[in-house]
Amino acid sequence: MNVLLLSQFFSTTRGGGEYIFSLIARNLAEDNNKVFVITNKIAGENYQEHKNIDIIFVPPVLQYKGGLPPGFSDNIRYTINAVRQGLKIIKKEKIDIIHSNNFAPALAGSILSSLTGRPHITTVHDVFSLCGKNYWKEWGKQSEVSSTNVRLAPFFEKLMIKLRYDRIHTVSEATRDDLLKFGAKKPIHVIHNSIESTQVNNAASNPLQFTYVGRLVFYKNLEVAIKAVDIVRKTEPQVKLVIIGSGPHRKTLEEMVTRLSLEKNIEFRGYVTPEEKSRTIAESAALIFPSLCEGFGLVILEAYEQKKPVLVSDVKPMSDIVSDGITGHVLDPHDENAWAQALLDIIKDPADAAKIGQNGYHMLEKEYGQKSMYQKIINMYEEVLQ
Numbered sequence: 001m002n003v004l005l006l007s008q009f010f011s012t013t014r015g016g017g018e019y020i021f022s023l024i025a026r027n028l029a030e031d032n033n034k035v036f037v038i039t040n041k042i043a044g045e046n047y048q049e050h051k052n053i054d055i056i057f058v059p060p061v062l063q064y065k066g067g068l069p070p071g072f073s074d075n076i077r078y079t080i081n082a083v084r085q086g087l088k089i090i091k092k093e094k095i096d097i098i099h100s101n102n103f104a105p106a107l108a109g110s111i112l113s114s115l116t117g118r119p120h121i122t123t124v125h126d127v128f129s130l131c132g133k134n135y136w137k138e139w140g141k142q143s144e145v146s147s148t149n150v151r152l153a154p155f156f157e158k159l160m161i162k163l164r165y166d167r168i169h170t171v172s173e174a175t176r177d178d179l180l181k182f183g184a185k186k187p188i189h190v191i192h193n194s195i196e197s198t199q200v201n202n203a204a205s206n207p208l209q210f211t212y213v214g215r216l217v218f219y220k221n222l223e224v225a226i227k228a229v230d231i232v233r234k235t236e237p238q239v240k241l242v243i244i245g246s247g248p249h250r251k252t253l254e255e256m257v258t259r260l261s262l263e264k265n266i267e268f269r270g271y272v273t274p275e276e277k278s279r280t281i282a283e284s285a286a287l288i289f290p291s292l293c294e295g296f297g298l299v300i301l302e303a304y305e306q307k308k309p310v311l312v313s314d315v316k317p318m319s320d321i322v323s324d325g326i327t328g329h330v331l332d333p334h335d336e337n338a339w340a341q342a343l344l345d346i347i348k349d350p351a352d353a354a355k356i357g358q359n360g361y362h363m364l365e366k367e368y369g370q371k372s373m374y375q376k377i378i379n380m381y382e383e384v385l386q
Helices: 016-030 072-093 104-116 135-140 147-162 173-182 222-232 250-259 274-282 298-305 336-348 350-367 370-385
Strands: 002-006 034-042 053-062 097-100 120-124 167-170 188-190 209-213 240-244 266-270 286-289 310-313 328-331
Touching: 002 016, 002 072, 002 104, 016 034, 016 053, 016 120, 016 298, 016 370, 034 072, 053 072, 072 104, 072 147, 097 104, 097 370, 104 120, 104 147, 120 370, 135 147, 147 173, 167 173, 167 370, 173 188, 209 222, 209 274, 222 240, 222 250, 222 336, 240 274, 250 266, 274 298, 286 298, 286 336, 298 310, 298 350, 310 336, 328 336, 336 350
Parallel strands: 002 034, 002 097, 034 053, 097 120, 120 167, 167 188, 209 240, 209 286, 240 266, 286 310, 310 328
Antiparallel strands: none
């Protein structure tokens, strides 16, 4: 099978959706399929090499800016250049199927499908317009956010549902439900995410250290975690929260930490290597992930891989992936006292925390294996081609 993948970022380190596309490409290639990827080059990024993967870079070269998406002009340039290159590749390489990531790649995939008749699958990870009635207003309040993007993004999100595609691939039942509310008509395939094994051995766990991994954007709701640490330090002065990631909400969070005099308890590490991320999770007592809106939450699986409990908001799909009291704790996203108590429970009973972490590891093996994800991708492709 010859597959054309469209994704502005094609990276194992720059976001969950981009990681999943790189994983799909690798699995297809190792199964002796030929994969062509049209993407923007990210300055300073290293790209995977495989004899069955051809990566075609189109302008512009992007600077990775944490949680900020590409600008409007970047999206337009990607779409135009991806269509130009895609037409050549589809004709020359006899492409069987087009699979696009969300937004600009989906638009390019739709145009290519219309011009060539090739079947098109688009992946939708989140429906941001349904993440609360004030989502776009709150997004626009963050530093360095384009006002043009804020005005146009809701329009383009609705447009994505009306494009030409044969199937929608999404990563959770929660996003499927949002897509149906948003007016999606074509068949939707829910295929849960997976990760490659990155288990860290012989890492000494610090029972007072907790970790957050992800973009620093307003809906990740890190304020509740910071308030919880402020409560916990009154009885556990050495409690520590390591925040890995960057984004337009970082300055606001740093100001909050300063205002609460938590500089000794909360560390902003910014972007780190995949190896450092895995080791930091392995050295921590648990992962904290208080997000208010997610398509999946890939970092939950990364914590399971390191046999760590996960604390999440009582919001789907996180509350589906984490079982309260079994693989972690599912908490009121606005109750810092509940989060503080969960941190204290883990600190005071490390044996129970270890048991919960082990349960998470078993859940990862049972429900979120790579073979299962890949087979469902192949089944989706074959269904479309038939």
